[in-house]
Amino acid sequence: MDNAKRKIEHIELCLRNDVVFENNCEDYFEEIILIHQALPGINYSDIDLTTRFLGCDLRAPILIEAMTGGHPKLKNINENLAKLAEEFKIAIGLGSQKPIVKSNFDPEVIETYKVVRSIAQSVPVIGNIGITLLHELEINSIMKLLELVEVDALAIHLNPAQEIIQPEGDHNFGNILLNKFSDLIKELKIPIIVKEVGHGLSMEVVKSFRAIGVKFFDVAGACGTNWIKVEALRNPENSVKRDVGLLLSKMKWGIPTPISLIESRWIAPDAYIVASGGVWNGIYAAKLIALGSDLVGVARPILKTLIEHGYSGARKYVEKYLEELKTTMFLTGASTLRELRVKPVILGPNIRYYIESRGISVREYLDKSRCAHID
Numbered sequence: 355m356d357n358a359k360r361k362i363e364h365i366e367l368c369l370r371n372d373v374v375f376e377n378n379c380e381d382y383f384e385e386i387i388l389i390h391q392a393l394p395g396i397n398y399s400d401i402d403l404t405t406r407f408l409g410c411d412l413r414a415p416i417l418i419e420a421m422t423g424g425h426p427k428l429k430n431i432n433e434n435l436a437k438l439a440e441e442f443k444i445a446i447g448l449g450s451q452k453p454i455v456k457s458n459f460d461p462e463v464i465e466t467y468k469v470v471r472s473i474a475q476s477v478p479v480i481g482n483i484g485i486t487l488l489h490e491l492e493i494n495s496i497m498k499l500l501e502l503v504e505v506d507a508l509a510i511h512l513n514p515a516q517e518i519i520q521p522e523g524d525h526n527f528g529n530i531l532l533n534k535f536s537d538l539i540k541e542l543k544i545p546i547i548v549k550e551v552g553h554g555l556s557m558e559v560v561k562s563f564r565a566i567g568v569k570f571f572d573v574a575g576a577c578g579t580n581w582i583k584v585e586a587l588r589n590p591e592n593s594v595k596r597d598v599g600l601l602l603s604k605m606k607w608g609i610p611t612p613i614s615l616i617e618s619r620w621i622a623p624d625a626y627i628v629a630s631g632g633v634w635n636g637i638y639a640a641k642l643i644a645l646g647s648d649l650v651g652v653a654r655p656i657l658k659t660l661i662e663h664g665y666s667g668a669r670k671y672v673e674k675y676l677e678e679l680k681t682t683m684f685l686t687g688a689s690t691l692r693e694l695r696v697k698p699v700i701l702g703p704n705i706r707y708y709i710e711s712r713g714i715s716v717r718e719y720l721d722k723s724r725c726a727h728i729d
Contacts, residue, residue: 357646358427358573363588364422364584365421365428365431365554365593367642371680372682373579373580373583373584373587373630374578374579374580374654375577375578375579375580375606375608375632376470376544377575379503379576379577379610381449381510381675381702382610382611382612382613382705383577383612383638383641383706384672384702385612385633385701385702385703385705386644386656386699386701386702386705387679387699387700387701388640388641388644388682388685388686388697388698389686389697389698389699389700390685390686390701391685391686391687392689394559394684394685394686396610396684396687396688396689396690398404398680398684400565400667400681400689400701401683401684401688401690402689402690402691403415403420403674403676403679403680403691404691405649405691406446407477407478407626407648407649408478408480408506408507408545409478409506410445410476410477410506410569411443411476411543411644412443412444412445412477413444413638414442414443414444414569414676414679415444415612415643415648415649415650415653415691416442416444416445416577416639416649416650416651416652416672416675416676417444417445417480417514417572417649417650418435418439418445418446418447418629418651418652418653418656419446419447419448419489419572419574419651420447420448420449420450420480420482420509420549420653420728421435421447421449421469421657423448423449423450423451423453423466423468424449424450424451424452424453424454424457424463424466424467425453425515426462426463426466428449428466428540429465429469429668430656431450431657431661432448432466432470433466433470433473433505434660434665434668435470435656435682436469436470436471436472436473436474436503436704437473437474437665438656438665438668438669438672439470439474439477439479440473440475440476440477441669442672442676444471444477444672445477445478445479445480445649446474446477446478446479446480447479447480447482447509447651448467448470448479448480448481448482448503448505449467449482449484450459450482450483450484450511451467451481451499452483452484452487453482454467454499454502455487455490455495455499455515457493457689459502462521464502464533464727467502467503468502468503468504469643469674470503470714471502471503471504471505474718478504478506478507478529479503479504479506479581480505480506480507480508480509481499481500481503481505481507481509482508482510482511482545482710483496483499483508483509483510483511484510484511484512484513484517484524485510485511485512485531485535486517486524486526486527486531487617488510488534488535488538489524489526489530489531489534492698493537493541493542495728496508496538496540496542497532497541500542500544501581505544506544506545506548507544507545507546507547508542508544508545508546509538509546509547509548509549509568509572510535510548510549511549511551511554512527512548512549512550512551512552512559513581514527515553515581515582515602515607515608516551516552516553516581516582516584516585516676519582519585519589519595519598519602520584520585520588520600521588521589523585523586524620527620529668532562532563532566533693534566535563535566535568536577538565538620539567539568544568545569545675546570547572547628548560548563548568548569548570548571548572549557549571549572549573549628550573550574550575550614550631550715551574552574552575552576552578552579552580552581552608552631553574553575553576553581553582553607553608553609554573554574554575554608554609554610554611554613554614554631555572555574555575555609555614555617556609556614556615556616556617557569557618557620557621557712560617560618560621560622561622562609563591563619564621564622565623568583568625569622569624569625569626570625570626570627570628570675571618571622571625571626571627571628572625572627572628572630573609573611573614573615573618573628573629573630573631573647574611574630574634574651575607575608575609575610575612575614575615575629575630575631576606576609576610576631577610577611577615577631577632577633578611578632578633578634578654579651579653579654580603580608581601581700582602582603582607582608582655583600583603584598585599586598586599586602586603587599593726593729602636603651604635608717609679609688611630611632611633611642612627612629612642612645613708613709614629614715614717615629615642615647615726616645616709617629617645617709617712619645619646619647619719619723619724619726619727620709620714620719623723623726623727624643624726624727625645625661625727625728626648626649626727627647627648627649627655628647628648628649628650628651629642629645629647629649629650629651630641630650630652632649632653633651634648634655635651635675635677635678636674636675636676636677636679636680636682637679637682638650639675639678640678640679640682640683640694641699642681643691643722644686644694644695644699645693645699645718645724646719646723646724646726648727653674655671656668656671656672660717661680665708667672668692672706681718695724695725696725699720699724701716701720702704
């Protein structure tokens with residue numbers, strides 16, 4: 355199956371099947387406890403959600419995560435996502451640009467991505483390629499790919515769990531990719547963001563990329579769309595790949611979003627970190643910002659609402675999300691994101707056990723590490 359058709363199949367599977375992680379992610383989010391303040395000491399109307407990201411001032415710390423592109427039928431989706439980003443002054447990521455390469459830079463395919471920048475002119479737009487594409491592309495080709503869509507940064511995604519189950523997946527994730535990545539950093543004039551696609555970044559991975567100069571990470575933890583399950587369902591019935599994928603999905607493979615955030619911030623206290631993966635309401639967003647993220651990313655619920663209820667429905671979803679975030683900040687007495695980051699946080703037993711088993715001091719993390727970077 356070609357890349358463009360696969361993108362449509364991905365969207366259809368995500369919308370009509372239960373492909374959300376079958377784990378206790380709600381328990382993990384509930385174990386991040388923010389302290390209620392009966393006298394907040396602030397005026398709700400003074401709450402300020404603004405932040406700075408990739409040289410742009412955002413009205414809220416939200417990134418519409420990379421979702422789609424590459425087929426003419428998908429242009430309208432990206433057009434509406436771009437309208438949301440521009441209206442609410444929030445950041446937006448492009449879906450994987452691999453279809454542009456595989457189509458030999460077909461103008462019709464390129465336009466499904468270019469439409470984002472043509473609409474979202476005042477907010478950061480993030481390009482997107484998979485790390486295995488570095489096997490195929492020279493640096494000048496990557497630069498051309500980025501110039502075509504006029505992006506402010508390049509996200510390079512790591513998705514071995516998805517690729518190993520995908521029928522046409524690329525399994526070559528050898529260490530040579532780290533060397534090519536290092537060369538790319540030296541040549542590109544825009545920042546590179548290392549991101550997962552939904553199974554979480556570990557401290558080992560963050561450490562490797564931070565050592566070669568990466569300063570931006572998107573953890574994309576295992577709490578949202580389960581791409582192992584999506585790809586498993588694309589395999590034929592009773593096939594080995596399908597069975598393996600469904601078993602991995604059932605066994606909850608991946609690093610839950612709050613844990614991945616803690617591991618990433620612990621290793622890279624000076625990095626800019628986006629927390630995504632199941633961050634589908636503003637209360638979860640507030641908890642993750644308090645726990646150490648600079649931005650939060652959202653994908654599936656925006657796409658689902660957009661397709662089922664149109665632009666007005668998606669717009670209402672974002673408005674509600676922002677209201678949930680502001681209300682949570684109000685009840686903690688935080689009038690800014692910086693203040694939210696230093697508010698007291700209590701972590702439940704599962705999170706504590708997990709991170710202590712990974713050699714992370716809970717006290718040191720909460721007292722110092724989580725507050726290490728915020729714009």
